Amino acid sequence: xxxxxxxxxxxxxxVVVLAASAIGLxxxxxxxxxxxxxxxxxxVICESAPALLxxxxxxxxxxxxxxxxxxxLLGPVGAAIVGASAMVAWRREMGLEKRLFNGAxxxxxxxxxxxxxxxxxxxxxxxxxxxxxxIITPYLCAVVTYxxxxxxxxxxxxxxxxxxxVWGFRWRPIGNLAAGQLSYGVFGLLIAAPxxxxxxxxxxxxxxxxxxxxxxxxxxxDQQQAHAATIAALCQAVETKDYYTRGHSERVSRGSALxxxxxxxxxxxxxxxRYAGMLHDVGKLGVPTKVLQKAGDLTEEEFAAIQLHPxxxxxxxxxxxxxxxxxxxxxxxxxxxxGTGYPMGLAGxxxxxxxxxxxxxxxxxxxxxxxxxRAARSLEEGIAELRRSAxxxxxxDLVEAFIAAIESQxxxxxxxxxxxxxxxIETTQQDHDDPSAPLRVAGEGVx
Amino acid sequence: MSAPASAPVTRSDRHRPAWQSxxxxxxxxxxxAGMLIIASVTQVxxxxxxxxxxxxxxxxxxxxxxxxxxxxxxxxxxxxxxSAGSLGYALLLRVGSEPATHSAFQxxxxxxxxxxxxxxxxxxxxRMPALDAMARRILSPALVAFIFxxxxxxxxxxxxxxxxxxxxxxxxxxxxxxxxxAATIRAEAVRTRFGIALGDEIRAKLPLCASSGxxxxxxxxxxxxxxxxxxxVFTAPILVTQVAFRxxxxxxxxxLQTVRALSRVTEVGGYVETGHSRRVSALAVAMGRELGMTxxxxxxxEYAALMHDIGQLSLRDPIPGGATVLASxxxxxxxxxxxxxxxxxxxVLPEVAEIVRRQSEPYRTAEGSAPxxxxxxxxxxxxxxxxxxxxxxxxxxxxxxxxxxxDSAAExxxxxxxxxxxxxxxxx
Numbered sequence: 064x065x066x067x068x069x070x071x072x073x074x075x076x077x078v079v080v081l082a083a084s085a086i087g088l089x090x091x092x093x094x095x096x097x098x099x100x101x102x103x104x105x106x107v108i109c110e111s112a113p114a115l116l117x118x119x120x121x122x123x124x125x126x127x128x129x130x131x132x133x134x135x136l137l138g139p140v141g142a143a144i145v146g147a148s149a150m151v152a153w154r155r156e157m158g159l160e161k162r163l164f165n166g167a168x169x170x171x172x173x174x175x176x177x178x179x180x181x182x183x184x185x186x187x188x189x190x191x192x193x194x195x196x197x198i199i200t201p202y203l204c205a206v207v208t209y210x211x212x213x214x215x216x217x218x219x220x221x222x223x224x225x226x227x228x229v230w231g232f233r234w235r236p237i238g239n240l241a242a243g244q245l246s247y248g249v250f251g252l253l254i255a256a257p258x259x260x261x262x263x264x265x266x267x268x269x270x271x272x273x274x275x276x277x278x279x280x281x282x283x284x285d286q287q288q289a290h291a292a293t294i295a296a297l298c299q300a301v302e303t304k305d306y307y308t309r310g311h312s313e314r315v316s317r318g319s320a321l322x323x324x325x326x327x328x329x330x331x332x333x334x335x336x337r338y339a340g341m342l343h344d345v346g347k348l349g350v351p352t353k354v355l356q357k358a359g360d361l362t363e364e365e366f367a368a369i370q371l372h373p374x375x376x377x378x379x380x381x382x383x384x385x386x387x388x389x390x391x392x393x394x395x396x397x398x399x400x401x402g403t404g405y406p407m408g409l410a411g412x413x414x415x416x417x418x419x420x421x422x423x424x425x426x427x428x429x430x431x432x433x434x435x436x437r438a439a440r441s442l443e444e445g446i447a448e449l450r451r452s453a454x455x456x457x458x459x460d461l462v463e464a465f466i467a468a469i470e471s472q473x474x475x476x477x478x479x480x481x482x483x484x485x486x487x488i489e490t491t492q493q494d495h496d497d498p499s500a501p502l503r504v505a506g507e508g509v510x
Numbered sequence: 511m512s513a514p515a516s517a518p519v520t521r522s523d524r525h526r527p528a529w530q531s532x533x534x535x536x537x538x539x540x541x542x543a544g545m546l547i548i549a550s551v552t553q554v555x556x557x558x559x560x561x562x563x564x565x566x567x568x569x570x571x572x573x574x575x576x577x578x579x580x581x582x583x584x585x586x587x588x589x590x591x592x593s594a595g596s597l598g599y600a601l602l603l604r605v606g607s608e609p610a611t612h613s614a615f616q617x618x619x620x621x622x623x624x625x626x627x628x629x630x631x632x633x634x635x636x637r638m639p640a641l642d643a644m645a646r647r648i649l650s651p652a653l654v655a656f657i658f659x660x661x662x663x664x665x666x667x668x669x670x671x672x673x674x675x676x677x678x679x680x681x682x683x684x685x686x687x688x689x690x691x692a693a694t695i696r697a698e699a700v701r702t703r704f705g706i707a708l709g710d711e712i713r714a715k716l717p718l719c720a721s722s723g724x725x726x727x728x729x730x731x732x733x734x735x736x737x738x739x740x741x742x743v744f745t746a747p748i749l750v751t752q753v754a755f756r757x758x759x760x761x762x763x764x765x766l767q768t769v770r771a772l773s774r775v776t777e778v779g780g781y782v783e784t785g786h787s788r789r790v791s792a793l794a795v796a797m798g799r800e801l802g803m804t805x806x807x808x809x810x811x812e813y814a815a816l817m818h819d820i821g822q823l824s825l826r827d828p829i830p831g832g833a834t835v836l837a838s839x840x841x842x843x844x845x846x847x848x849x850x851x852x853x854x855x856x857x858v859l860p861e862v863a864e865i866v867r868r869q870s871e872p873y874r875t876a877e878g879s880a881p882x883x884x885x886x887x888x889x890x891x892x893x894x895x896x897x898x899x900x901x902x903x904x905x906x907x908x909x910x911x912x913x914x915x916x917d918s919a920a921e922x923x924x925x926x927x928x929x930x931x932x933x934x935x936x937x938x
Contacts, residue, residue, distance in 0.1 A: 190735055195739065249746075256732050256735050256736055256740075257728065257732045257735055260731055260735065261671075261674045261731055268724040268728045271720055273751070275717045275718075276755075279754035280754045282758050283757045290761065292856040293769060295856070296855045300820055301823060348775050348778050348823070349778040378778060379775055380771055380772070381771070382771040383768050384764065
């Protein structure tokens with residue numbers, strides 16, 4: 064927060080003053096100090112370890128539950144004090160002004176939520192037998208207030224601190240965040256309900272499953288990253304053999320995802336096509352190196368060996384359960400719209416959509432990368448070549464979607480590669496992915 | 511070279527009738543649970559059911575929980591929501607202003623009925639429950655009920671702090687009992703030492719046991735204040751926990767599946783014999799178990815064994831027959847280093863990379879320490895499979911074992927070779 068604009072400073076100070084006056088100007092009589100101490104401690108603990116709710120980086124802290132429990136148990140002032148306690152949370156990376164603001168905004172949210180709770184007819188204090196179900200409506204009002212005030216206060220500081228644009232917020236993450244906060248807020252009632260009987264035990268009992276869930280979510284996201292990294296590393300291992308195709312899988316994966324997003328596929332399918340693009344050429348390992356590196360015309364047998372690589376790839380990845388739809392993409396990524404592709408000779412809409420997508424990205428990356436027999440083409444030449452082959456080779460809709468996506472989001476063209484010196488270089492002399500320089504098969508012209 | 515992958519020999523008992531594949535501890539547990547259920551149902555039938563509305567509500571919660579049961583890593587069947595529901599019913603003292611006076615027998619009956627009803631849809635689609643896990647899900651709350659029901663009606667119920675402490679202690683006791691029972695069964699099933707199985711079981715079960723226990727207690731206490739609504743409301747936190755753990759189990763399974771599948775790139779590329787990676791990993795895991803490795807260590811071992819030949823992908827030409835045991839030591843070391851490089855690049859599983867890196871080192875090294883146990887295991891398993899392959903010829907495998915024994919102490923770790931001997935003996 065160093066170097067904040069003046070407006071942001073003024074705003075932070077205002078919020079802090081508001082919080083201080085909310086606490087300072089109210090009467091502190093009749094507050095149950097023991098309960099307050101426990102809830103404040105809880106809030107500090109929870110704030111020290113913000114929860115990762117899911118793979119989106121929406122960080123929601125369980126201190127929401129403590130804050131809202133205090134709305135019911137302690138009233139506005141108590142809730143404000145519990146909120147302010149977030150200031151002393153054990154988070155090293157936080158600077159003083161950030162701590163002050165964080166505590167102050169929780170205090171203001173808590174205070175306002177407390178006021179709304181009472182206005183809606185909620186009674187402050189430990190719920191008893193007769194409290195339910197009457198307590199539910201005021202409580203929900205309090206939760207909504209708490210979350211809304213909290214989001215608004217933080218949103219303004221982000222805008223003033225130039226950490227977020229004034230307009231054009233991305234609403235989806237905010238929606239996720241709000242949903243997480245609302246649900247954590249509701250758990251506050253669960254803490255408050257049995258408080259009259261068992262006191263602080265109720266907080267422990269409610270938060271224990273939540274903390275364990277938090278741990279499991281963390282582990283899950285670690286494992287997801289591990290999974291993606293494993294696949295990427297293995298693909299790289301497959302590529303190391305050929306100097307020129309390094310990074311190809313990665314780029315095809317990215318390109319396929321670009322197209323998939325552009326034609327509006329659901330996120331799960333985009334994820335699947337990412338993997339499919341990554342793994343599309345894994346079967347090339349089954350093609351003998353001498354065939355891949357042959358300079359002259361291929362014999363029929365050698366061409367057949369190359370044509371087999373999608374099936375080889377399928378053989379390797381078939382057992383990976385999550386890839387269901389992606390399998391078809393890997394198997395058919397060399398089919399052509401006019402039906403002259405391999406391995407099955409499917410045409411048009413018979414070709415699975417995953418395969419049509421991968422084939423566009425695959426060919427484009429091959430054309431715009433350096434090959435031993437030619438330099439890399441420019442993006443414009445690549446695009447022109449795609450357009451020329453649309454209809455015959457590629458699905459025209461996907462070609463247009465791809466071109467539009469590249470134009471708006473850019474494309475990382477690989478750096479021109481110079482072959483390493485000294486060693487006798489082994490590399491492919493023909494690229495089966497390159498539509499502008501088809502494979503030469505003896506006696507039959509080009510393929 | 512082209513021999514088909516060997517059939518999974520270790521699970522040859524798969525085709526026997528179900529009861530024959532059960533170990534004695536499992537049978538005992540299931541029998542105890544069965545008798546307890548019969549006794550409870552008879553007792554309840556004789557004296558009649560008390561407060562049937564609450565009983566049905568809890569029964570329904572347990573049934574739903576059972577329906578949502580899931581498989582955690584290590585093929586452990588759990589149903590946290592059902593467990594929470596049955597614990598809640600066992601600990602229940604009061605619903606709103608009405609005292610809950612049901613007996614422990616009724617608690618067992620409700621748990622059993624809920625469990626069976628929840629299991630029915632699974633059975634209908636052909637997914638049989640793990641009987642021993644089901645028995646534990648019924649016995650563990652039963653233990654709580656039989657200790658707590660009599661206490662709950664004493665004067666204790668007016669001292670809340672004491673009461674909640676007693677509840678917590680009893681729930682913990684039932685957790686311990688369940689973990690010990692599960693570990694006993696597991697030790698027998700996978701042939702590992704009880705101590706190791708207990709450690710594995712504690713790590714795997716503790717979080718879910720704690721969640722179910724906490725939620726069970728909450729439900730029991732909150733029904734005081736909120737009435738039966740509490741059942742519904744307080745299931746929310748554990749539902750989140752269940753979702754989290756289910757996802758975790760799912761991604762872990764996917765991960766292993768992916769590595770298993772991708773380990774075949776070396777076979778398709780003609781670098782190693784068909785099925786080599788899988789055979790080595792199955793052998794290595796069996797040996798690791800024999801050597802008393804924990805489940806976590808076994809998982810790392812399995813990953814490393816599956817990927818142990820990945821470094822060969824960087825070789826210009828495949829080694830003839832793919833047998834690294836026949837390659838020169840420096841070549842072997844290079845493959846190991848290259849493989850470790852690939853795994854390091856994943857940015858995860860640093861231990862796995864280290865295991866792969868040191869797999870070619872001899873047991874007795876002139877300088878430095880001996881390689882990690884997992885590396886030594888892979889070295890032996892790899893050598894055995896390179897020399898025996900998919901063949902099931904006994905003489906050949908005996909000869910290879912003899913040869914490895916001859917090389918042990920210098921090249922191979924003698925204890926590891928002995929473990930291989932046991933595993934191979936058992937497979938015959």
